[in-house]
Amino acid sequence: MDIRAQLSMSFHMDKCIGCHTCSVSCKNVWTSRRGAEYMWWNNVETKPGAGYPLTWEDQERYRGGWEVSGGSLRLKLLKGPGKIRTLANIFFQPNLPTVDDYYEPFTYDYQNLFNAPAGDDQPVARPKSLITGEFMEKIVLGPNWDDDMGGSPLYASNDPNLKGLSESQKEMLTKFHKLFFFYLPRICNHCLNPACVASCPSGAIYKRGEDGIVLIDQDTCRAWRFCVSACPYKKPYYNWANGKSEKCIFCYPRTETGQPNACAHACTGRIRFVGALFYDADRIEDVAKTPDDRLVEAMREIVLDPNDQRVVEEARKAGIDENWIRAAQQSPAYNLFKKWRIAMPNHPEFRTVPMNFYIPPLSPILHNAKAENGGTFDPESTEFFNEIDKMRIPIRFLANMLSAGNEQVVLESLKKQMAVRIYIRQKRVGDIGDSKAKSVLSSVGLTPQDAEDIYRLTSLGTFQERFVIPETHREHMTTVDPRTMYEKRGSVGFGQKKKEFLGRTW
Amino acid sequence: MDKVLFGAMPYVLIFTAIVGAIWRYRGNKYTWSSQSSQFLENKTLFFGSFPWHYGIITILLGHIFGIFFPSAILAWNGVPVRLYILELTALSFGFLALFGLLALIYRRLTNSRVKALTSSWDVLILIVLLIQVVTGVLNATMYRWGSNWYAGAAVPWIWSILKLNPNVDYVASLPLITKVHIFNALIFIGFIPFSRLAHFVVLNPYKYLVRPYQVVRWYKRTPQTENIVQYK
Numbered sequence: 001m002d003i004r005a006q007l008s009m010s011f012h013m014d015k016c017i018g019c020h021t022c023s024v025s026c027k028n029v030w031t032s033r034r035g036a037e038y039m040w041w042n043n044v045e046t047k048p049g050a051g052y053p054l055t056w057e058d059q060e061r062y063r064g065g066w067e068v069s070g071g072s073l074r075l076k077l078l079k080g081p082g083k084i085r086t087l088a089n090i091f092f093q094p095n096l097p098t099v100d101d102y103y104e105p106f107t108y109d110y111q112n113l114f115n116a117p118a119g120d121d122q123p124v125a126r127p128k129s130l131i132t133g134e135f136m137e138k139i140v141l142g143p144n145w146d147d148d149m150g151g152s153p154l155y156a157s158n159d160p161n162l163k164g165l166s167e168s169q170k171e172m173l174t175k176f177h178k179l180f181f182f183y184l185p186r187i188c189n190h191c192l193n194p195a196c197v198a199s200c201p202s203g204a205i206y207k208r209g210e211d212g213i214v215l216i217d218q219d220t221c222r223a224w225r226f227c228v229s230a231c232p233y234k235k236p237y238y239n240w241a242n243g244k245s246e247k248c249i250f251c252y253p254r255t256e257t258g259q260p261n262a263c264a265h266a267c268t269g270r271i272r273f274v275g276a277l278f279y280d281a282d283r284i285e286d287v288a289k290t291p292d293d294r295l296v297e298a299m300r301e302i303v304l305d306p307n308d309q310r311v312v313e314e315a316r317k318a319g320i321d322e323n324w325i326r327a328a329q330q331s332p333a334y335n336l337f338k339k340w341r342i343a344m345p346n347h348p349e350f351r352t353v354p355m356n357f358y359i360p361p362l363s364p365i366l367h368n369a370k371a372e373n374g375g376t377f378d379p380e381s382t383e384f385f386n387e388i389d390k391m392r393i394p395i396r397f398l399a400n401m402l403s404a405g406n407e408q409v410v411l412e413s414l415k416k417q418m419a420v421r422i423y424i425r426q427k428r429v430g431d432i433g434d435s436k437a438k439s440v441l442s443s444v445g446l447t448p449q450d451a452e453d454i455y456r457l458t459s460l461g462t463f464q465e466r467f468v469i470p471e472t473h474r475e476h477m478t479t480v481d482p483r484t485m486y487e488k489r490g491s492v493g494f495g496q497k498k499k500e501f502l503g504r505t506w
Numbered sequence: 507m508d509k510v511l512f513g514a515m516p517y518v519l520i521f522t523a524i525v526g527a528i529w530r531y532r533g534n535k536y537t538w539s540s541q542s543s544q545f546l547e548n549k550t551l552f553f554g555s556f557p558w559h560y561g562i563i564t565i566l567l568g569h570i571f572g573i574f575f576p577s578a579i580l581a582w583n584g585v586p587v588r589l590y591i592l593e594l595t596a597l598s599f600g601f602l603a604l605f606g607l608l609a610l611i612y613r614r615l616t617n618s619r620v621k622a623l624t625s626s627w628d629v630l631i632l633i634v635l636l637i638q639v640v641t642g643v644l645n646a647t648m649y650r651w652g653s654n655w656y657a658g659a660a661v662p663w664i665w666s667i668l669k670l671n672p673n674v675d676y677v678a679s680l681p682l683i684t685k686v687h688i689f690n691a692l693i694f695i696g697f698i699p700f701s702r703l704a705h706f707v708v709l710n711p712y713k714y715l716v717r718p719y720q721v722v723r724w725y726k727r728t729p730q731t732e733n734i735v736q737y738k
Binding site: 075083084086087090091092093096098099129131132133134193194197198200201202203205206207208209210218219220221222223224225228238240241242243244 | 535536537538539540541542543544545546547548551552555556558559560618619621622623702705711713714715717719720721722723724725
């Protein structure tokens with residue numbers, strides 16, 4: 001057993017209102033620089049929708065992630081038997097998304113509003129490309145271009161998660177009374193088996209042993225761009241101005257000091273939970289090779305129970321600090337993903353073993369049930385359990401997105417969430433009946449204590465309950481020299497200060 | 507004149523390259539990048555980058571092979587058919603590189619996004635590379651048989667430079683185009699550390715073939731180790 005610690009973020013999708021506060025706080029902190037304007041290390045997508053970059057989930061197009069071939073695991077990007085095929089594409093990558101798949105970064109010519117000469121018409125601020133500096137004829141794509149366009153045939157119907165639905169079922173998605181959509185907030189998954197790391201010819205990308213954060217060494221990156229192609233989530237971004245790839249850094253300067261990430265801290269809906277997990281690094285390959293229908297289960301197995309005394313002893317032997325062990329024992333990530341089994345990874349079938357988890361939303365199901373029953377459906381009733389099995393379309397969609405197509409995993413979570421609602425409603429309103437509420441709870445495998453805890457964490461969770469982030473022992477660090485911290489203040493993002501020499505900035 | 511160009515300048519430019527590379531590697535590693543622009547434009551790039559790189563790398567490896575094994579080349583060329591095969595192969599790779607380079611220059615001139623990112627160093631190295639490839643192709647077509655007298659005249663001169671005993675006589679009688687080709691190659695070497703050309707001296711990609719997929723860095727375990735998930 002090789003125990004390692006991992007920081008993990010969980011998202012309660014029902015509570016996400018799509019306000020993009022997370023994206024904006026991330027942008028303000030990390031990517032408001034030249035070459036990074038188009039990057040959204042944290043972004044929120046409307047689902048069903050095409051996503052950012054367009055149709056990123058379609059790995060026939062981008063060939064990100066891993067595949068099992070002949071019993072061994074290999075990057076989908078390789079297409080051939082060995083790494084040499086990857087290097088052969090170093091000069092031109094057939095699967096690299098270009099800036100047009102994200103959007104051309106732009107600003108507006110605001111000065112014209114002040115400086116335009118007097119005339120008959122209102123002056124306008126024309127859009128201007130931030131790459132070329134030229135005026136743009138028309139903005140064709142932008143951040144959150146398909147925001148709230150859930151039923152749109154232009155965007156929603158291109159969602160790769162709709163696979164496995166018949167044409168008539170897809171058609172139903174655009175019917176107004178059946179239309180549903182919800183939000184998918186995304187950051188880098190800081191995977192256990194990251195494809196970006198595995199594809200980097202320079203060896204610039206690495207996973208940190210102590211907290212599992214995946215980072216790009218900016219000094220070693222040589223702009224071969226393989227990470228952008230290989231990551232199925234398209235979370236490494238290419239900085240076109242500096243010629244370096246950049247990605248979500250899980251706000252490690254904040255988490256190292258015990259503060260939550262900028263996105264999680266800013267979240268107005270309090271949908272995010274951050275905590276530590278212990279996992280067995282020896283089993284990563286086996287988990288990544290597991291067939292689709294058992295993938296989520298295998299991922300739950302690789303996460304170890306931090307309250308098990310043997311695990312704690314192994315963790316101590318592996319050099320994990322006491323504060324990390326304590327944090328893992330109170331980890332919301334562990335509870336949501338493994339103990340209560342209501343959270344699940346995003347697209348586990350990409351086989352990178354992602355470490356962010358999502359609680360699937362009840363709202364599309366309830367909305368659909370209401371539509372089926374002429375608008376009179378009371379969601380918080382035991383009727384729900386009869387109805388849910390009929391909701392093929394949203395269940396299929398959620399399963400494609402969150403459990404590699406295994407509908408049982410999604411159903412289990414949805415039923416548990418509803419059982420908690422019923423239990424709490426009986427406690428607060430008392431119109432269901434005590435024995436009925438308890439039997440619903442036990443039928444989905446939860447104890448009353450579990451229900452109280454789930455309710456507490458997901459509805460009332462305080463800052464300290466939602467974010468259990470152990471501090472990193474910076475005194476042991478060898479990667480950051482505290483003596484240079486002051487010098488690095490004011491430098492452009494990461495990397496060093498730009499220097500002018502021989503007529504160019506270096 | 508020859509003494510300055512082919513006796514002294516090689517040392518000046520090679521020295522510049524070495525000192526420049528050390529200076530940039532130590533002082534500003536962050537800028538060491540291939541500065542790929544595929545992200546901004548990838549349709550013309552396909553017709554430029556692939557032929558250019560595969561053409562020029564083959565030619566370059568041929569030149570390097572010649573430096574170390576000139577007698578092998580001369581022996582190979584002893585039979586006319588083999589000489590024709592070598593010359594024709596080399597020439598076709600030369601044309602491949604030329605085609606790619608022209609496509610890349612065209613792309614840089616016409617695509618507004620790529621143009622906006624073009625620095626004066628980029629222009630400079632494109633000019634140097636164009637001169638190099640054009641004079642190389644001209645050499646091959648006008649003065650036959652290039653592979654023979656490369657092994658016979660240029661290689662001894664290169665060795666005389668490397669042995670710190672420059673003998674300009676080897677190259678003094680070569681035609682003008684060949685001299686331009688040689689001197690331009692020296693300029694090219696001098697430019698390497700200061701421009702995006704730096705990307706081809708990095709040895710990292712070759713390591714990729716032998717390392718395991720996953721890289722884990724620890725900051726606490728001392729001495730600092732690269733602890734790796736063991737599978738390939």
